Amino acid sequence: MTANPQISREQVLAALRDVQDPELHKSIVELDMVKDIQIRDGVVSVEALLTIGGCPLRDTIQSSIEEQIRQLPGVRGVQVQLGVMTQEQRQTLITKLRGGEVSPMHRSSFLTADSPTRIIVVASGKGGVGKSTVTVNLAVALRRLGHRVGIIDADVYGFSIPRMLGLTGQPTMVDQMIIPLEKDGIRVMSIGFLLPNEGEAVIWRGPMLHKTLTTFIGEVHWGDDLEYLLIDLPPGTGDVSITIAQTLPQAPMVIVTTPQLAAVNVAQRAARMAEKVNMEVLGIIENMSWFQASPADPPVYIFGRGGGLRLAELLGVPLLGEIPLDPAIREGSDTGEPIVTSHPDSPAGRVFRQVAARLVERLPMKVG
Template identity: 45%
Template sequence: MPTQEQVLDALKKVRFPGLSRDIVSFGFVRDAVVDGGAVSFTIHFQTENPTVGQQIARDAEAAVRALDGVTDVRVNLEIGARQSAATAGPMPAGPNALEGVKYRIAVASGKGGVGKSTVSTNLALSLRALGFTVGLLDADIYGPSQQMMLGISGKPQIDETDEKILPMERHGIKTMSLGLITEADTPVIWRGPMVMKAIDQFLTDVKWGTLDFLVIDLPPGTGDAQLTLTQKAGLTGAVVVTTPQDVALIDARKGLAMFRKVNVPVLGIVENMSYFICRHCGEREEIFGHGGGKKTAAMLGVPFLGEVPIDPKVVVGGDTGEPIVASDPDAPAAQAFRELARQVVEQLESGMAGHTHGHDHEHDHHHHHDHDHAHTH
C-alpha cells in the first residue's frame, strides 16, 4: 500500500508548466488522503488558463497511478481566478492604503514565543541585502519589539503636507512600530475596537511610499486582530513560523488554516530554534526534537522554507539593535534567514503567489523603477 509520503514524493515530480519548481513545493497540493489503494488529493491554485490546471491534474494522476499498490486516484482540481497584486486577497483598508507596495508579506505564528519578530526583522534585512526596497511594519500590538530589535529610539515625524506618519529608517529599511508611539513603561491594554482602529491607522496613515516588500510582523495567534490585519492589508502571501515542538506545530496548523480561510497564499513554514551547534565540539544538538516543521509542511502541502539554528548572537543582536543578518552575516542563522528571503523572492517573482507565470507584470503600474539589480545574487 502506498504511504502519504510516497504520494507526495510522486507529486514532487510534477512541474508547473514553464517553471522548474514542482506543485508540492509551491503549496498547490492539499488534503492528500491514502485509503488502502485509493488515493485522493486536491490541487488548488489561481490561474486564468484552465488548460494549465487540466494538464497538471493529468500529470499528477499519472504520477500517483504509477506507484505500487495504487488502485484508484481521485484528483480534485480547484482553480481560482487570478487577481492583480493590487487587489489580490481581501481589499486593503482605504482607497490608497499601501498602494505603492508591490509585495505585502505577513510573518505569523499560531502562538507566542517562537521567535516570529526575530524572523520578521532578519527576513526584512535579508530582502534589503538582495537589493530590494523594504519596509517592516511591527503590527504585534500585544508586544511590539521591532524598535528594540532594530535599535530605534525617538518618535516618528509627521509629514505636514498630508499629516501622515513618516516611518523611521534603520539598517536601510523603513519601519513603523506601535512601540514608537506608546510610552515605554506603559502596558498597552487593548480592547477589540481599539485594536481595529490602531490597525486601520497603521495601514492607512503611515507614508510607506514605493516599496518592493512590506514585511508585516503579525500578533501571535489566530484571533480577530490577526484576521482583520490579514484582510485589510491585502496580503500577497504569508510565512508561518514554528519551532520543532509538537505544541508549536499544532498552532502552526491553525495559522495556516486562518490564511486559507481568507485566501492568502501561504509561502511556507520556517522552523526557528531548530537546533544548536555546540561552540566547543561543533556537534549539532536537537534540543526540541527534529524535523517537525518539515513534516508539518509536507502534511499540509506547503513549502518548507528552512531551519534557523539557536544562536546566542541572534538574541544579543535582537537586544542591542544589531540583528544577526547585519552583525554577523556569515553565521549559520544569518545564512538561514538569507535562504528564507531567497525562497520568498523566488516564489513571488515567478508569479506563484496567486498569479500564473507570465501574467504578473500588469500590477507593476505603481512601480516603474527597474530593480533588476536585485537579482544579481
C-alpha cells in the first residue's frame, strides 16, 4: 500500500491562486477571499468568503475551487463552504481594488498615466451613422484578437449598447462599487442597466449627466487588466462629449461618417471639438459605404461615395475602413449578436476585424 502524499496548506493556497473571482477578475487568494483551509486524511476543506450574499456567480466560484484542488496529488475529497464578507472586509477589499487611492477621480487605473488601458472614443457629427454598431463590432473584433475589452455606453439619453449585445440585467454592486456586466468577455456599463425597463426615458440636466459619466469612468470596477476601453458617444458635440473630454483628456478618437459628401462638414465638427480639447483623431471609419445584393452583383453606392476619404484628407488622418451596408448588421443589432460574432467572415465582418487590427497597431499594448 502506498501512503498518500502529504498535502500542505501552501499547496492548496497555491492552487487557489489560479481561481479568479469571475466579476472582479482577480485571484480569490489575492482578494483575501480564502478564510480557512483544513486538511484531514486527504480531504481538503476550504472556507471562502463571497463579496456579497446571493452572489450570482457563487456556483462558478465553488466549482472552480473544487476543480483546482482536485488536481493536487493525494487529494481524496474536497469540501467547499461559502460565506459572505463582513462590511469591514468588503471595505478593505474595495480599498485594495482601487489601489489604495482615495481621490474618486483616480479610482480607475486608466485615469493614471501608467495605466495599461487604451481608450478609444467613438464619435460622429450626425446621428444614426453607426457609432454604436461600430463600437460593439470593434469590441468583439478586439476580443477575438485576444484582448480584454470594455465598453462605456456614454449615450446616456439614447443608449443602445445593451440591446446590441443582447445584455440585460443589473450590475452587481459591492457596496458603492459597480461591477460591469459582461458579454462574451466584454465588460459593459450603460445607463440601460440601471433603469427599470428599456423604454424608460432619462430626463436629466447637465450635472446629473456629468455625475453618471464620471461614475462610469471612475467608480466602475473595470479591472486593472483591461486593455481596450471603447466609449460610444452620442452624436454631436454636446455635454457628454465635453465631460468625456475633460475626464479623459488626450483620449484618442475615431470618427464614424457615411460616404455622403454633404455630411463631411457635420462630421468635421466632431474633429474640431477633438482638436479643441486635445483629443487625437486616430482615423475615420466610413459606414454604409455600399450595398451588394450578392457577390456577383455590382456594388450600389446608396449614400454616395468618398465622404470618408474626403474627411480623412481634410484632417490628415487615415481612413481606417469602409463598411458595407448589410441587412445582417441591422438584424444583429436587434437580436444582440454583432456581425463580427455571427458572420466574422462576411465582407462587413472582415472590415471590422481589419479596423480593429489597425487600431491595435496604432495603440499597441504598453509593455510591462
